[in-house]
Amino acid sequence: MLSDPVIDVEASDDSPGNAVSSPPLNPIHRFIASIPEKVPAFGILCALLGVTICVFQFIPYFIITIAKRYPFFGPPGSRLDLFLRCVSGTASLVTLYMAFRLMPLSDAMTLYMSSPVFVTIFAYFILKERITVVHVTTGTITIIGVFIICRPEFLFGHNKHHHKHHYEHRLIGIALSIGAAITSAYSLINLRKLKSTPVPVIVMWYSIAVVVIGNCVLPFLDRWVLPRDLYTWSLLVAIGAAGVVNQMFQTMAFQYESPGPISVTRSFNIVLAFIWEVAIFVEPIAWTSLLGAALITVSIVIIAINKTYKMGRRLVNLMLRKVLTKASKRYR
Template sequence: MPEHLELQQLVGGVLQGSVRHQSLFPWSQCSCPYLGIILATISSLFFSLCSVIVKGLVDINPIELATFRFIGVLLPSIPIAIYKEESFFPKGKRIILVLRCFVGTTGLMLSFYAFRHMPLADASVIIFSTPVFVAIFARLFLRESCGMFNVLTIFLTLIGVVLITRPPFLFGYGVHNVADEQVVSNYDVWGPVAALSSTLFGANAYVLLRALKGLHFSVIMTNFGAFALIYTLIVCYYLGALCWPLCGSDRLLVIALALFSFGGQILLTLALQYEQAGPVAVARSADIVFAFIWQIMFFEETPSVYSILGALLVVSSVVLSALRKWALALPRDSELRKKLFFLVLD
């Protein structure tokens, strides 16, 4: 889950320089040319199912669900870090590690809140737009260039987000939904606020990951999982939400949430071993398609025309950004780069 983005941000920023040369899974050798794309799509399926579980378990606080998800991140990471003989809290990177853990955890908790208080597809689209906003914070904190292409994608994304959230001061308080013939008179502002805040925190997590690109991904995941587990437990205690799910089916879904999180992460890791980050990011846009399907199938919520148009704008911006990153990584004399010349222009 683009949530859910935290894990894909982590692997996308780190594995490009390390895992390609030192595979975490030496047994995973296959000649299938589209295997990376297939694995990334299945990873999207798993992450989208995590979103469904978060929205569906209405009797469990979303912050408590985040706690279970972080357990699924932490437990597999510890043995990997031990096997690689990595330092769990390396000197010189500790402050950045803590900051990355804080913004990543806060962003994920906000995304879970958004899933609970917004239509599933709308929340997924907004949170999925995180990579587009990275250019802003990379410009502010890393002094990276932010050309007209970035400005265009950010502008398209903002229009898409406005269409999805439909703020009352622009669309009025009595918005008529043609898709399901309902009149929305009560506008829940906190769901969109949480989704947008999650996007901004996630974009900063991307920037911090760039400063940690020399670390093995298991070290970042271990710190992230441990910090997030403590952080969410404290928040749950403050909210009075520290309790084990009472219903048997709820307990199974909580376990499934952790398993889907772990499975999605592993598949995303493998996908980035077989394919470059750009095409994998494009394949990850399948998360949005799954979100629309689950919204209709499980929650019987038909998306409005505004939501569909907004989703198309956001997904187009993300896909264009991913293709640009891929094109820039190609050799200058590459025929494919010449065909994609419009993506590499500033």
């Protein structure tokens, strides 16, 4: 496996992090732009997951699991699915963080958000769900969007100076982003099979898996590099805390709203990724990235509308059935 380029903890004056630090950028922007040069991808993973997730996720959910006497290892029939969910979820997180180092943020996030298409494929083979015309259409649109974002040189030519950061291993970043989308989709399939498993048990074991797997991978890649100053630690902890809050709000959203509208709102992450790339990293955005992101977003919206329509029909049919049942009982 090709690992990240070796980067010293102390960035030099001619490092890419400082090359982006033009006079119009303030010190905060300069610091954020230099984080990838100071802390390698797996160093960031170890720091924010080993500290933040352990504190904010594992400890509270461990206490809840013990207090409510949930089965610590999950129900007897779902332990393999719980294990696969933890491994696939961790793999998705690891590959996504590596992709952020090797390609533009917006492209990596767009490819990652194509996971609903892979969910459909896994649902067909694993859950034996039927594939419809909508699934085929959205899958085709997504593949076209991914192809455009990949920008193969035989169609679009080679533009080495498109980004201020030259991404030498961009193809590996693309593969990692798609891998993150696939493993994320497989993780969601396993979550659907864990309906009888208490949520605190799932989150607790996921937190353990992330810390254990992350620390097992680090020695093999020789990337055990931690931040040296409190400010960098605070930023990494803030990233982890934001991720924990994101999971909490997302879980609450699924309790009050159907998956369709939530999928649409999640696709807004693509828009935010483009905004952050321009505002913070001052990276130019290629028209191919915008077109590919637009196609993938359209696919996500179509899938969400289709799911919402199906759920609406089911609710209407259920309500009509109840009304007709009550009416028939009344006139008997």
